[in-house]
Amino acid sequence: MSSSEPASTTVPSEPAPGSPVRLALLDDHGLIVDSLASWFTDNAPDFTVVLRATNWMDLIRSPEFPVDLVLMDLQLADNVSIESRIRACRAAGAKVLVVSALDDEASRERCISAGAAGFVSKTLPAGELAELARRVARGERLRRGSSGRAVDATESAMTEDTDSAHLSPAEERALRLYAQGYSTVEVAERMDVGYETAKTYLRRVREKYARAGRPASRKSELIRRAAEDGLLE
Structure with missing residues (x-):
């Protein structure tokens, strides 16, 4: 087994009804991780930030892993591909929402094809990001808008209601x-x-x-x- 993958495999599951979503934040900029963690703690009581990580190995080796949802930066300063990271999280039972400074179709397709539930821009306000995270935690998949670029909150709200199958x-x-x-x-x-x-x-x-x-x-x-x-x- 690759060292980039968790030791066990489970079926992805939904958070227990009424319990906070166990959230992990993965970004190689510590200030971004701390800022998001503080925002979720202060403004989103339906989430509990249980894991902050600035590199991939710290995430998967943490005793708090797996979590319900990982907000994951696309580009990290390591040699583990985004596809491997997403698939490892999914195999462990964690949903993934990729949050990226890059807004290009090729990166988005890589992430979605690997199993990420969505691909969104780092320029989104924290409140909109939290709402997308809620939808992903509920099992929704955020689809691209008609423009073909990475979805933002407005586009995903329109397209998800019209063409998502909302599978359990x-x-x-x-x-x-x-x-x-x-x-x-x-x-x-x-x-x-x-x-x-x-x-x-x-x-x-x-x-x-x-x-x-x-x-x-x-x-x-x-x-x-x-x-x-x-x-x-």
Whole structure:
């Protein structure tokens, strides 16, 4: 196992109802980390900043890791790729929102394809960033706006309501497995649920995409939806 990955793998889960979101801040500028931590502590009681880190290894080696959500800088002064960092967090059960000074499509696509729930600009006011973090913590995925650039709070609010399928963690995992080539029976086995339960998850996935105006009745369409939403490893 690579030293850049956590020691164990769990299924991503939602924070317990009513409990604060356990938040980690990862940025190689300590002043940014401290400033965000202070803002969340003073203004967002639905979050608890349990981990501050200025490098990748400090994050994953902390006894507080994994957390519910990581706000992660795109560029760190280490040799671990953003894709590896995102996938390691996702494998450990943590959602990821990438916060970057770069506002380019290539960087955004790299992050979303690796499994990040969103890619936003560091220029956002802290209040807007917190609102996006809430939505990611609830299981939403922030999609790009019609301009094709990294989303900001206004664009994500418009696009998320119109074309997001709002999949639950179980539905998302069923889709990931199914899109990777596993049969419904194998999806059920890997999720340790009954066949009918796995079948229901996949039916709900198709229905949710259909309601969002993104057809997914055929397997090829379902795989395309998964790829668009960054659910394929």
